Amino acid sequence: MFSSPEPAGFLPLDQLHALVARLMQLGYQCLGPAVENDAIVMRELDAPDGLPRGLQAEQAPGRYRLTTDPQHRYFAWANGPQAIKPQAFAPQESLWRVERDAAGMLQFEAVVPNAPAQAIIGVRACDLAALALQDAHFLREGRRDPHYAKRREQLFLVAVQCAEPGATCFCASTGDGPTPTAGYDLALAELPDGFVAVSGSAKGAAVLSALNLSAANAQQVDAVRQQGQAAAAAQTRSLPGRTLRDALMSRLEHPRWDEVASRCLACGNCTAVCPTCFCHAEIDGPALDGEASRHERIWDSCFGESHGHLHGFNVRPDIRSRYRQWLTHKLATWHDQFGRSGCVGCGRCIAWCPVGIDLTEEVAALTGSGVSHE
Ligand code: SF4
Ligand code: SF4
Known part of the structure; x- marks a missing residue:
């Protein structure tokens, strides 16, 4: 995440709501983690300070149980069942409709989704990599899917570094995590007293600059690097590093x-x-x-x-x-x-x-x- 040309900023823990407030001010519908049916899903936040803390999820083959993070962090949970796929590739949607007019002729009409601008807070590195693959499929040259494209261009992605991968995670072996490296507008890494923040797009840079953050210091940047290395080392599953x-x-x-x-x-x-x-x-x-x-x-x-x-x-x-x-x-x-x-x-x-x-x-x-x- 430090490949960004912009210097990293530091967002104190008690200022996270200022980031959400800024995104809301810009007209984004903000989505963040929420508990629904005993699992963490992405839902619309009611207020800038509506992000939950202290959630974790224990995961194993055929098993997912919510638990509590003793450190009371915002993003100590590993991914829930829902990636960000539904925000770009809708589970069900109309592509076109046809009606018979007064003269008995069939009239066809494209249905273009009315997609709101959405900021998703808490996107994981694996899900950014997955979204790049969805893009490769739905936005390929000459076969651009207008429904996917409309939703996709409305997304503002706030990624977070995974500090506590689930026991089922193996993104380190596929080269897709646990630290976000591309595909985000903003990326955050949570430390005990705040977030090291970098931008990955012009939109993200504008949001960061409006927050007027102080620069992250060398110790904070190093702590993030170590946290990413520890999260990768904690993963016990893997796929072979060669093409299968x-x-x-x-x-x-x-x-x-x-x-x-x-x-x-x-x-x-x-x-x-x-x-x-x-x-x-x-x-x-x-x-x-x-x-x-x-x-x-x-x-x-x-x-x-x-x-x-x-x-x-x-x-x-x-x-x-x-x-x-x-x-x-x-x-x-x-x-x-x-x-x-x-x-x-x-x-x-x-x-x-x-x-x-x-x-x-x-x-x-x-x-x-x-x-x-x-
Ligand atoms: S989740 Fe997939 S692999 Fe598991 S039982 Fe269902 S279809 Fe089979
Ligand atoms: S581990 Fe791989 S195959 Fe399984 S859900 Fe994730 S991306 Fe898909």
């Missing part, structure tokens, strides 16, 4: 696919929480009187029966082939599409899998690479 494309694609008939299929419920939780998954279905919602219809895009999952359905047959009729599709797309053929793996090491698919399937263990079993969890 050939290793996985040469094992398409490995018996492990049957073994994992015997445990997998094909519930699709892993794809719903994964910040890089972008598969969707398109459905039509006709009005009962037959005079109008809306064409909708809705998140889909490669674990669903209908996802592999082609005209007359299903290319992935069983769970074995669906799990294999998920893992080989994410970790192997993604390299062909985007030049990197589709996994940013957030660990959500491990924590939110009801039977605790762990993709780092599956990769180790498939490729014979080591895996160690303390």
Whole structure:
């Protein structure tokens, strides 16, 4: 996060509300962590001082429990089930609608979302990396998705360094965390008495300059560096540091696919929480009187029966082939599409899998690479 050309500032702990107030003043709807259904999700803040403190989440395969941070920090929680994906790629939205006019002719009309300007406070490095992958898919040259683009350009991202990664996190091994390095407007690192803050965009620099912060001193900058190194060292899961494309694609008939299929419920939780998954279905919602219809895009999952359905047959009729599709797309053929793996090491698919399937263990079993969890 210190690759920013701007010098780092220091925001005292009791001035965090001034940052939120400034963003609100600029017209942003501010989203921050909130507890809902016993999990941390991103919700609109009612007031500048509405950010909660002291939240933590214990995570393990198939397990997520809220706990309390003894140091009463603002951002000691590792990521919740919800990344920032829904803010750019809506779970369900209308793409266009059609109506029959008075002359009986069909009139088509694009539906462009009325996306508010949103500032998201508490974005993690893994989620910034995931958003860059969503951008590569939805904003690619010549195929720019106007719905995604409209929401995406309205986002102001306030990233935070992860000081307490969850036991399911492995972003250090994928090179995507735990310290944000790109893709943010502002980045914060929480220390006992305040936040070291840097900007990553012109918008971010303008917000920081309005706060009139004093410069962070060398000890504070060094403490942030050490905190990032300690958070990376604390991660006990990993993916191999090499490209897994050939290793996985040469094992398409490995018996492990049957073994994992015997445990997998094909519930699709892993794809719903994964910040890089972008598969969707398109459905039509006709009005009962037959005079109008809306064409909708809705998140889909490669674990669903209908996802592999082609005209007359299903290319992935069983769970074995669906799990294999998920893992080989994410970790192997993604390299062909985007030049990197589709996994940013957030660990959500491990924590939110009801039977605790762990993709780092599956990769180790498939490729014979080591895996160690303390
Ligand atoms: S595959 Fe799992 S660990 Fe990797 S980005 Fe998706 S949810 Fe996170
Ligand atoms: S791997 Fe887990 S979360 Fe994913 S579909 Fe199978 S049971 Fe559900």
